[in-house]
Each structure stands twice: as C-alpha cells, then as structure tokens.
Amino acid sequence: MGKILITGATGNLGSKTLELLLTKVPFNQVAVLVRNTESEQIKRYVKEGVEAHQGDYLDYNSLLQAFNGVEKVMLISAQAFTDRNTQHFNVIAAAKQAGVKQVIFTSIIRNENSNLIIPEVTMSDIFAEQALKASGLAYTILRNPPYLEVMHSYYGDPLKVGVRVPEGLGKVAAASLDDLAAANVAILTQDGHENKSYTLSGSEGSSFADIAEALSEIHGIHIPYEAISETEYSDTMVANGLPVPMTDFLLGWVRAINTGEFSGISGDLERLIGQKPITYKDFLKNKFPFSKVEN
CATH class of the missing domain: 3.90.25.10 (UDP-galactose 4-epimerase, domain 1)
Incomplete structure (x- = not known):
C-alpha cells in the first residue's frame, strides 16, 4: 500500500479518520496536511512517524509538496463561507500534477432530482464532484448526511x-462522526472502491x-x-x-x-463499516x- 494523506487532519472528521487509520496501517505510511504542524496533536503523531505538511487548500504549491509520493488523498471538504470551489479544485489539480492515484472526497447527501439548495454547500459540492470525475484520477465520492x-x-x-x-x-x-470516519478508513485501506459514489446515510x-x-x-x-x-x-x-x-x-x-x-437509508455506511451505524x-x-x- 502506498502513502495515504489526510487533509483537514485536525478537524472533527479528519482527526477521527486519522486516529482510526493509524490503528490499521503503519504510521510511516500516513501523511497529513494541516495549517499548524506545531500543534500538540500533530507533534504527537509526527514523533511516531507520521509525515506532517503545513499548508492549505488555497496554497497550491503547498499542496504539490504535500502530495509528492502520495497514492491516496482523503479530501475533507472545505468549510462553508469560504471559496470552496477554488479550494477543492486546487486539491484535485495538485493531486493530478503530483501523480496521486486516487482522491476520496466527502460531499453532501442530496436527492438527485431535488431542486433544494443549501447555501454555501450544495453547489460547491456538485462542482467538486464534477471536477473530480473529469480529472482522470480514480475517485471515491462519499456523500455525508x-x-x-x-x-x-x-x-x-x-x-x-x-x-x-x-x-x-x-x-x-x-x-455519527465515528461511523463516517470508519467508512473513510475502509475506503482508504481497501481496493475496489475506485470510481464509485456512496451515500452514507x-x-x-x-x-x-x-x-x-x-x-x-x-x-x-x-x-x-x-x-x-x-x-x-x-x-x-x-x-x-x-x-x-x-x-x-x-x-x-x-x-x-x-x-x-x-x-433515504442506502445501507452503504453499514456495508462499509461492517456493522449497524x-x-x-x-x-x-x-x-x-x-x-x-x-x-
């Protein structure tokens, strides 16, 4: 297995994903992208062999450096009330340029035929999904409730x-964040999820x-x-x-x-984590x- 990088690794979902991932794979196969590599949370992991990169979604060069030698990128979606389109596109483009093989993106659940738009979320998530599918990268879209x-x-x-x-x-x-993090880790550590979308209700x-x-x-x-x-x-x-x-x-x-x-209840989350959420x-x-x- 190649190196796995988690973005937003100090956030709610990212930190839980990182903690669980480190129980499944060696520390030296994991990297993180964070704004502050000197936080106690990150320094603790670095001492054990995790590779920490300072940067953010708006700093394209920092993304290129972080993605060097990485096989899979876990793209935790950007916060609302920010330029989400630019941030998500930067991650996808940098992953492509750096030779990343697969990007896993946390999107939002929505009914395909729905006209309902949640401000700051729906349209930018649709944009990111479309950009990822058009990138030529292997992708996995995890639509979160x-x-x-x-x-x-x-x-x-x-x-x-x-x-x-x-x-x-x-x-x-x-x-719960715990169950969704477990689904993230399942995708990151297993084959066969390339070019698929899951609804994690x-x-x-x-x-x-x-x-x-x-x-x-x-x-x-x-x-x-x-x-x-x-x-x-x-x-x-x-x-x-x-x-x-x-x-x-x-x-x-x-x-x-x-x-x-x-x-809607798809059953995807239960199948990925192997137990009822x-x-x-x-x-x-x-x-x-x-x-x-x-x-």
Whole structure:
C-alpha cells in the first residue's frame, strides 16, 4: 500500500479518520496536511512517524509538496463561507500534477432530482464532484448526511426551550462522526472502491418531533416539540447572537430535513463499516451534549 494523506487532519472528521487509520496501517505510511504542524496533536503523531505538511487548500504549491509520493488523498471538504470551489479544485489539480492515484472526497447527501439548495454547500459540492470525475484520477465520492454531533445546532438546548423549529414532517438519517470516519478508513485501506459514489446515510430516520420524543424518554421529562415560523426561527437565532448569514445557513439545513432531503437509508455506511451505524436514540442517550435539567 502506498502513502495515504489526510487533509483537514485536525478537524472533527479528519482527526477521527486519522486516529482510526493509524490503528490499521503503519504510521510511516500516513501523511497529513494541516495549517499548524506545531500543534500538540500533530507533534504527537509526527514523533511516531507520521509525515506532517503545513499548508492549505488555497496554497497550491503547498499542496504539490504535500502530495509528492502520495497514492491516496482523503479530501475533507472545505468549510462553508469560504471559496470552496477554488479550494477543492486546487486539491484535485495538485493531486493530478503530483501523480496521486486516487482522491476520496466527502460531499453532501442530496436527492438527485431535488431542486433544494443549501447555501454555501450544495453547489460547491456538485462542482467538486464534477471536477473530480473529469480529472482522470480514480475517485471515491462519499456523500455525508448531517452529523449527529451537530444536529442540536439546529434547535439549541432542548432541555431549556424544547425543540423549536419550522414545521415539517421530514426525517433525517443522520450519522455519527465515528461511523463516517470508519467508512473513510475502509475506503482508504481497501481496493475496489475506485470510481464509485456512496451515500452514507445513518441507519434510522428521525424528524424533529421524533428527537423531542426520544429526549423526553431518555430524561423522564416532557420536552416539547413546537413548530414555529421561519421568521420566528431566524429572529430567535439572531437574538441568541448568531449572525444573519449563519442563521440563514442553519435554516437551509432545517428546510432540507423537513422536506426529506436526507431521509433515504442506502445501507452503504453499514456495508462499509461492517456493522449497524449508531442510531439517533443511542447517540442521544450515550453522547448527550446538552445541559442537565435544573431544578
């Protein structure tokens, strides 16, 4: 197996992918692209033999240097509210120039016939997928659902205010970062995934009303689900200190969930990781991120 490079290796998904990968392959077969090679997290891996490169998606020369001698690049998609098209294209072009054989890209789940667009995400992910397919590189596209770890950002702390979101009956088959990282590692360490796309939906769908009901069961109290207008939702978010662009961004995800954009369950994630992904109920029970009930 040739050298594997993970971009965004200190981010949420990238760091989990790196940690799991290092349990499967020798440290000296792994490289990372990070903005700060002097962080304690990265220095710890470098001492064990991981090759660390300082750079970012907008620095083309840093990408070329990092990709030298690399067989597979794990391209963790760029953050929203940045020039994602340029960043993704730079990675793909540099990988091609450097002689990389395969690029694995984390995209977003979407219904192929859907007209719904999530600002800052949908169109740039489509652009990256198309650029990767046209590059001549072997590719694997991993379409990710919303993360279970960030679902609470759409409705805040339900133990204090309940689950208050715009009305909708759609469900979301969210998945955990741990399970998605395991899928990344499966692709990076196995053959046969070249020029394929996978839809990494979780194992169970849930609406916002379902989440409120599950939380009520877990904590033995009534946590209400309340359907509010989009205007009230946005006004509440802004009143809580979020800037308007971020509020619009979150509202886009809520609309997608409420219209069933992420409701399909493909089974791809389970097949890749060899076990059923964690359900939203088990996640809420075992990794609950909210405050405790105050008497």
